[in-house]
Amino acid sequence: MSFLKKIFGGGPTLDADTLVQSTDPKQVAQIDLLMHFSEPRQLHDLGVQQRWSRALPQPYTETIKLFTKLGWLETSPQGQYQVASSLRPQVQAYRERLEREKAEIMPQVRAALERKETSEALTLRREYEARFPLGESGWTGPDPQLSHSSLTRRIFFLDHWILEGLSKATQDWLKLYAAEQHLWGATWHVPESEIPEAVRAELTRPDMSAGEAAYWKAQEMMLYVDNQETWQRCKGGDHVRRIEIAGPDDEYTCETCRPFLGKEYLVVRVPELPHRGCTSPRGCRCRYEPVIEMIEDVEA
Ligand SMILES: [Zn+2]
Numbered sequence: 324m325s326f327l328k329k330i331f332g333g334g335p336t337l338d339a340d341t342l343v344q345s346t347d348p349k350q351v352a353q354i355d356l357l358m359h360f361s362e363p364r365q366l367h368d369l370g371v372q373q374r375w376s377r378a379l380p381q382p383y384t385e386t387i388k389l390f391t392k393l394g395w396l397e398t399s400p401q402g403q404y405q406v407a408s409s410l411r412p413q414v415q416a417y418r419e420r421l422e423r424e425k426a427e428i429m430p431q432v433r434a435a436l437e438r439k440e441t442s443e444a445l446t447l448r449r450e451y452e453a454r455f456p457l458g459e460s461g462w463t464g465p466d467p468q469l470s471h472s473s474l475t476r477r478i479f480f481l482d483h484w485i486l487e488g489l490s491k492a493t494q495d496w497l498k499l500y501a502a503e504q505h506l507w508g509a510t511w512h513v514p515e516s517e518i519p520e521a522v523r524a525e526l527t528r529p530d531m532s533a534g535e536a537a538y539w540k541a542q543e544m545m546l547y548v549d550n551q552e553t554w555q556r557c558k559g560g561d562h563v564r565r566i567e568i569a570g571p572d573d574e575y576t577c578e579t580c581r582p583f584l585g586k587e588y589l590v591v592r593v594p595e596l597p598h599r600g601c602t603s604p605r606g607c608r609c610r611y612e613p614v615i616e617m618i619e620d621v622e623a
Pocket residue numbers: 570580597598601606607608609
């Protein structure tokens with residue numbers, strides 16, 4: 324106790340078990356920061372340190388010093404920091420808390436999406452992310468644009484050849500799955516056991532399980548609404564004259580799509596995506612990238 328008093332001058336002490344359970348944002352920030360040192364690593368970049376400093380009760384470097392004094396963080400000769408083994412149980416408990424919170428919020432968002440209430444779903448996502456010290460959960464996508472929920476909404480109203488040949492039930496199931504991933508800005512595979520039997524039977528292919536087929540179909544659906552948005556934004560503004568067709572160039576890229584990769588087009592002439600003739604088992608993964616004009620380009 325006298326050891327702690329020396330550090331805190333007799334003030335309130337820091338208790339790791341309290342931090343794990345706390346709902347006070349500044350306390351949460353402390354345990355969250357510790358979790359970032361589960362594996363040995365250097366201190367964060369200066370810009371990130373500043374963001375942490377705003378979330379923590381005291382500046383980032385002070386906090387690191389304090390954690391080190393408390394024996395919560397250990398340093399290696401290479402200047403790396405890592406959570407001490409004595410603090411591992413608390414960090415693990417915090418990790419489990421985060422898993423529980425994720426398991427609580429995801430069905431709430433899904434329920435909102437089932438009602439097609441995409442802006443309510445986005446509000447739930449934002450509230451969830453705001454609980455994290457830097458406003459990032461670590462598994463969700465980048466900070467969404469204002470228009471994000473209306474884009475997610477478009478997935479429900481997709482009437483496109485990419486869904487051709489699928490029953491309405493399967494289309495609806497895929498739309499909900501794609502909308503959920505789009506809303507979170509994250510992707511995941513659904514275990515076969517969680518796919519309704521009829522949907523599973525319809526999606527299973529000789530070369531692909533239903534879960535895998537659903538994943539790539541949902542990717543294509545999300546990409547379609549995002550590409551539409553990019554194209555409309557470029558067409559409506561006068562800052563972008565050209566669009567590049569970009570996408571992965573790997574063993575799954577088909578001969579229809581490959582020649583387009585890296586090519587630039589005037590906005591009004593850019594080929595429609597997805598490519599009708601795409602034969603990739605993963606569907607067309609091509610996307611529109613607005614070309615940012617360089618001064619040299621303009622001169623040329
Ligand atoms: Zn393609």
